[in-house]
Every structure is written in C-alpha cells, then in structure tokens.
Amino acid sequence: xxxxxxxxxxxxxxxxxxxxxxxPMRHQPIATYPQxxxxxxxxxxxxxxWSRYHVRYYPMTLLLIAFEMEMxxxxxxxxxxxxxxxxxxxxxxxxxxxxxxxxxYAWREGVFKWQ
Amino acid sequence: MPIGDVLPEISLTLGAVIIVLFAAFxxxxxxxxxxxxxxxxxxxxxxxTFTQWDGPPRLTFSGVWAxxxxxxxxxxxxxIAGALVIAMSPEWMQTDRRHAEYYALMLFALLGVIMMASAxxxxxxxxxxxxxxxxxxxxxxxxxxxxxALEAGMKYFLMGALTNTLLTIGVVVLxxxxxxxxxxxxxxxxxxxxxxxxxxxxxxxxxxxxxxxxAAFPAHAWMPDVAQGSPAPVAAFLTVIPKIGAAVAxxxxxxxxxxxxxxxxxxxxxxxxxxxxxxxxxxxxTDVRRLLGWSSVSQSGYALMAIVVMGTSDQAxxxxxxxxxxxxxxxxxxxxxxxxxxxxxxxxxxxxxxxQAPIATTILIASLLSLVGIPPLIGFFGKLMLFSVTIExxxxxxxxxxxxxxxxxxxxYLRIVARMMFSDTRPTVHVLVGQWARTTMIVSGLLLIxxxxxxxxxxxxxxSIGFVR
Numbered sequence: 001x002x003x004x005x006x007x008x009x010x011x012x013x014x015x016x017x018x019x020x021x022x023x024p025m026r027h028q029p030i031a032t033y034p035q036x037x038x039x040x041x042x043x044x045x046x047x048x049x050w051s052r053y054h055v056r057y058y059p060m061t062l063l064l065i066a067f068e069m070e071m072x073x074x075x076x077x078x079x080x081x082x083x084x085x086x087x088x089x090x091x092x093x094x095x096x097x098x099x100x101x102x103x104x105y106a107w108r109e110g111v112f113k114w115q
Numbered sequence: 116m117p118i119g120d121v122l123p124e125i126s127l128t129l130g131a132v133i134i135v136l137f138a139a140f141x142x143x144x145x146x147x148x149x150x151x152x153x154x155x156x157x158x159x160x161x162x163x164t165f166t167q168w169d170g171p172p173r174l175t176f177s178g179v180w181a182x183x184x185x186x187x188x189x190x191x192x193x194x195i196a197g198a199l200v201i202a203m204s205p206e207w208m209q210t211d212r213r214h215a216e217y218y219a220l221m222l223f224a225l226l227g228v229i230m231m232a233s234a235x236x237x238x239x240x241x242x243x244x245x246x247x248x249x250x251x252x253x254x255x256x257x258x259x260x261x262x263x264a265l266e267a268g269m270k271y272f273l274m275g276a277l278t279n280t281l282l283t284i285g286v287v288v289l290x291x292x293x294x295x296x297x298x299x300x301x302x303x304x305x306x307x308x309x310x311x312x313x314x315x316x317x318x319x320x321x322x323x324x325x326x327x328x329x330a331a332f333p334a335h336a337w338m339p340d341v342a343q344g345s346p347a348p349v350a351a352f353l354t355v356i357p358k359i360g361a362a363v364a365x366x367x368x369x370x371x372x373x374x375x376x377x378x379x380x381x382x383x384x385x386x387x388x389x390x391x392x393x394x395x396x397x398x399x400x401t402d403v404r405r406l407l408g409w410s411s412v413s414q415s416g417y418a419l420m421a422i423v424v425m426g427t428s429d430q431a432x433x434x435x436x437x438x439x440x441x442x443x444x445x446x447x448x449x450x451x452x453x454x455x456x457x458x459x460x461x462x463x464x465x466x467x468x469x470x471q472a473p474i475a476t477t478i479l480i481a482s483l484l485s486l487v488g489i490p491p492l493i494g495f496f497g498k499l500m501l502f503s504v505t506i507e508x509x510x511x512x513x514x515x516x517x518x519x520x521x522x523x524x525x526x527x528y529l530r531i532v533a534r535m536m537f538s539d540t541r542p543t544v545h546v547l548v549g550q551w552a553r554t555t556m557i558v559s560g561l562l563l564i565x566x567x568x569x570x571x572x573x574x575x576x577x578x579s580i581g582f583v584r
Contacts (some may be wrong), residue, residue: 003313101132108139 059111066102070095120175120182123190124226130156131222149215150205150551153222157198163189169540172583178297179236181367184580186233188436189363193232196356196443197225203451203555204348206547207458208257217257223354224250229326230359235298236288236574237321240364244282244328247357248275255345255353267344271337271353274327278334287318302371302511318376321368322385328361330354331415332389339396341410347458350404351450355443358418360403362439362471366432366581368383379387382511385425390416390520397527401462406527407449410486412523414442417517420501424508430455431508433577434500440573441497444566448482448559455552457545465531467538472546476535477558483528485563488521493566496574 015072038045071093106112118125134149134156141148164187172183208214216246219555234240252275255267290296292313293304305314327334342350393413400406421435452475453459469476485494489546498521505514547553566573 004309098132101135105135105139 123160127226131219134219146214147205153201153218165325179239181235183583189232199447200352205551206549220250228360232363238295254349263344274337278324278327281320281457285317285320305373306387325361325365328357335412339405339408343405347454359439386416386419394523402461420505428504428508432503433505438497438501442491445482445485451477451556455556465534467540469533469545491567496570
C-alpha cells in the first residue's frame with residue numbers, strides 16, 4: 001500500500017512539473033533555428049558540441065581515488081590503532097598493499113607523464 | 116576471521132595481482148609466462164578447494180560465504196574450465212601488447228564467478244556479479260581496433276549495465292522488505308509474512324539480473340555477438356563460465372522464496388523460452404561461432420530445468436552441476452577447435468575440413484554430438500540426469516519440450532558435421548603455431564570421452580551435494 005502511495009506521489013509530482021513547463025509555453029511559437037543554435041560569446045561555435053576530446057585529467061582522477069581512499073580510512077584507523085594493536089597494522093598493511101599495486105600499475109602505464 | 120575458509124579465493128587474488136605486476140615489468144616476449152603463472156595459481160586453488168571438500172557444509176564469515184557441496188563442486192568446475200581456457204589462449208594472444216594482463220583479467224573474472232556460486236548474502240552476490248562482469252567487459256573487447264569485437268564488447272557492457280542495475284535494485288527492495296541481506300535471515304523473514312507486490316518486484320529484478328550472466332531469455336542478446344566478435348578463447352570463457360556461477364546463484368536464491376511466490380512457473384517459462392529461442396535462432400546461422408553462441412543460449416534453457424524441479428526432486432542439484440560440467444567440457448572443446456583453427460568462422464570455410472585437419476574435425480564432431488547428448492560422450496549423461504529429474508519432479512511437459520528442442524538442435528549441429536565430412540573441396544587450413552592450443556584441444560577432446568566413460572564415478576562424487584541450510 002505504501003508503494004502505491006509513493007507511486008501516486010511520484011506521478012503527481014512529475015505531472016505538476018510537466019504542467020508548469022507546458023502552461024506558459026502552450027501559445028508560444030517554436031523558436032527559429034538561429035534562436036535555438038548554441039552560442040559562444042556572441043560568435044558561432046567552430047566545433048560540434050559532441051566532438052570527442054581527450055579527458056586528460058581522467059586517469060589522474062582515478063589515481064587520486066587510490067591515494068585519497070587510503071587517507072580516508074587512515075583517520076578512523078589511527079583512532080582505534082592503539083586498542084587493536086598488531087591486527088590493525090596487518091589490516092592496514094593489506095589495504096595499502098592492494099592500493100599500491102594499482103599505483104604501480106598506473107605508473108608503468110605512464111599515467112604520471114602529462115602529455 | 117576464519118581466513119582458512121577462503122584460502123582458495125585468496126590464492127586466486129594473489130595470483131592475479133602477481134600477474135598484473137609481472138605484466139607491468141616483463142617484456143612482451145616473456146608474457147607467455149603469465150599463462151604458466153595463471154595455471155599454477157588455478158592448480159593451487161583447486162588443491163586448496165579439495166582440502167575443504169571433507170568439511171561439513173556450513174556458512175562462514177558471519178554467514179555470507181557458503182561452503183557446501185554445491186559451492187565447492189561448482190568452484191571445481193569453474194576452475195577446471197578456467198584452466199582449459201587459459202591453456203588455449205597463449206598463441207592467440209601472443210601478438211597482443213597486453214598479453215599478460217589478459218590472464219589477470221581472467222583470474223579476476225573466475226573469482227567473481229566463484230563468488231556468485233558461493234554467495235549466501237545478497238550483497239555478496241552483487242559484488243560477485245559485478246566483479247565477474249567488470250573483468251569480462253574488457254575481455255570481450257580485447258581486440259579493440261576490430262569493429263566486431265568493439266560491438267560485442269559494447270553490447271555486453273550496455274546489457275550488463277542495465278541488468279546489474281536491476282539486480283542491485285532487487286537486492287535493495289529485498290533489503291527493505293526483510294531488513295537483512297543474509298540468505299538464512301531473508302528466508303526466515305519471508306516465511307513469516309511479506310508484501311507480495313514488493314517481493315514480486317525484487318524477485319523479478321534479481322532473476323533478470325542473473326539471467327544476464329546466464330545468457331537466458333530476457334538478457335541473452337549479447338551472447339551471439341560476443342561468441343562471434345570477441346577473441347575465440349574469450350568466447351569460450353564467456354559462453355561457459357559465468358553460466359555456472361549464475362545457475363548456482365539463481366538456484367540458491369529461488370530456494371529462499373516462500374511457496375506462494377510462483378518461482379517454479381517463472382523459471383520454467385524462462386527455460387522454455389530460452390531453449391526454443393536459442394535453437395530457432397541457431398537453425399539458419401551461417402557463422403559457426405555465432406551458431407555456437409546461440410546453441411549456448413539454448414543450453415542455458417536446459418540448465419534451468421534442474422532449477423525448476425529443485426526441492427521436488429532430490430537429485431535436482433547434482434543434476435544441475437553435472438549438466439553444467441558436461442556442457443562446459445563440450446563447449447570448451449568446440450571453442451578449442453575454433454581457436455586452434457585461428458578462429459575460422461564462416462560455415463563455408465569448414466567445407467571438406469575432415470580431410471585436411473582430421474584430429475580437429477574429430478574433436479569438433481565429438482563436442483557437437485556431446486552438446487546434443489549422444490552416448491557415450493559426457494553430454495549424454497548430463498542430459499539424461501537432467502531429463503530424469505525433471506520427469507521425477509512432475510514437470511514431464513518441460514522434459515518433453517526440451518526433448519523436442521534437442522531433436523531440432525540436431526539439425527544445426529549436423530549441418531556443420533555434414534559440411535566438414537561430405538565435401539570434395541580441399542580448403543587451405545591455417546592453424547595456430549605452437550603446442551598450447553593444440554594440446555588443449557586434444558585434452559578437452561579426451562575429457563569428452565573419458566568423462567563419458569567415467570560418468571558413473573563422477574555421479575557418485577556429486578551424488579549428495581546440496582545447499583547448506
């Protein structure tokens with residue numbers, strides 16, 4: 001029953017959103033192409049918006065996650081480190097080892113060279 | 116933590132990591148040693164799995180990991196099939212710049228499949244499905260400069276993304292219903308009472324998600340493309356290995372359902388549709404790899420029959436594992452021949468092959484006949500067990516449909532055989548130079564016959580396996 005209520009709420013909210021968009025637009029003519037064309041600081045764009053380009057920072061971002069995640073887990077680890085003792089060292093050692101394999105791999109793939 | 120219970124999986128992970136590091140530092144011509152490393156890893160993993168065999172069936176790691184007959188036997192089948200795939204690859208991959216990483220990806224995919232088969236927790240299942248999928252996408256598109264391989268990889272990836280999302284949604288809804296992710300707790304909670312609409316949504320989503328890995332009806336469309344476009348050893352991998360894990364995971368999952376959910380009818384319907392669709396689509400294929408892909412879709416339909424009668428027939432689960440194992444050997448043998456023949460794929464180019472390559476032809480014929488289920492090959496015993504449990508479980512109509520389908524499938528398998536045997540053309544045959552693919556082909560061909568002769572012994576081995584309760 002709750003699911004049905006949720007579904008009705010979803011449909012109502014979607015309908016309201018569409019209605020609000022449709023109401024002011026219903027008597028407007030469709031804009032001409034020059035009005036709809038993408039613009040670039042007043043001039044026309046010289047490349048297509050969907051052209052492919054190299055996301056240079058993407059491998060860097062992935063690598064940041066490899067570093068960042070270590071840091072994120074090390075803070076709570078440092079808090080319980082004294083209680084847990086040797087076991088905590090082992091666990092963090094394993095975790096760091098797994099992540100550093102990723103970093104070594106990325107290094108051999110030449111991610112650190114900014115071309 | 117009972118680390119000893121997951122030693123086989125740990126050894127597999129470590130082996131894969133070592134191969135990744137090896138791939139990063141070794142020279143291209145040394146990369147073939149990664150195959151040796153992978154085979155050693157799998158050997159170690161098989162040995163460690165055997166040491167777990169005698170223990171009582173139980174759940175470990177707070178109940179998320181099952182160590183029962185089904186998990187262990189399917190693990191062994193997956194590992195042996197994985198070893199065969201790895202052994203047929205080196206010459207095919209030799210010229211690839213990323214030759215060694217290929218084996219690491221294979222081991223990770225194997226690990227994911229093993230997790231699927233052993234998961235006794237919905238989150239564990241999701242992780243297993245994701246791991247095996249993520250490691251398989253790059254495998255399917257390994258020759259990424261070749262358009263068909265890219266198409267196969269893209270199709271596989273898009274369907275996988277959709278169905279894996281559905282699987283996760285199902286798991287979340289099920290968690291919302293029962294407040295738990297562990298299988299025993301879910302079963303216990305569902306037997307008390309449940310919201311049937313939400314349970315239907317959750318079950319449907321999870322079955323859809325698993326049907327992708329199983330290449331069963333609603334999510335089967337990637338299979339023929341992957342079989343045709345991806346590298347032949349990878350096609351061998353993807354047509355066989357994810358299926359084993361997914362079938363066991365599906366069986367484990369639907370066995371939790373309370374009796375008022377009509378899961379038997381749903382699975383029977385998927386089974387009939389899958390086997391009929393696969394066979395009808397394979398009938399007029401003129402591309403051998405694509406034909407094998409469609410035949411593998413129809414074989415998933417047969418495997419689902421055992422899941423339908425689970426619980427009403429006490430031999431259903433052994434029959435499932437035995438059928439999957441026999442199918443794995445037969446399909447791997449067929450793809451080993453295709454690999455050995457450098458991925459020869461058009462049906463016309465198989466004309467008159469019997470005279471030029473007698474051994475490869477013999478093994479291909481044996482594997483195709485085993486897929487149909489002709490004695491004394493191992494496929495016969497797999498199908499026999501499957502049909503007998505289906506009839507025993509009260510689904511005689513299902514067994515009848517499957518038998519009719521088997522007769523239909525004879526047509527397209529024999530079409531390849533006829534092309535090879537009865538033609539006067541003398542094609543030039545190019546084969547892979549070296550011993551890996553050739554030896555694997557012969558070994559899998561021998562397994563077809565030896566497995567058939569030793570079927571009785573294997574059946575005793577799998578006789579009493581089941582799920583832990």
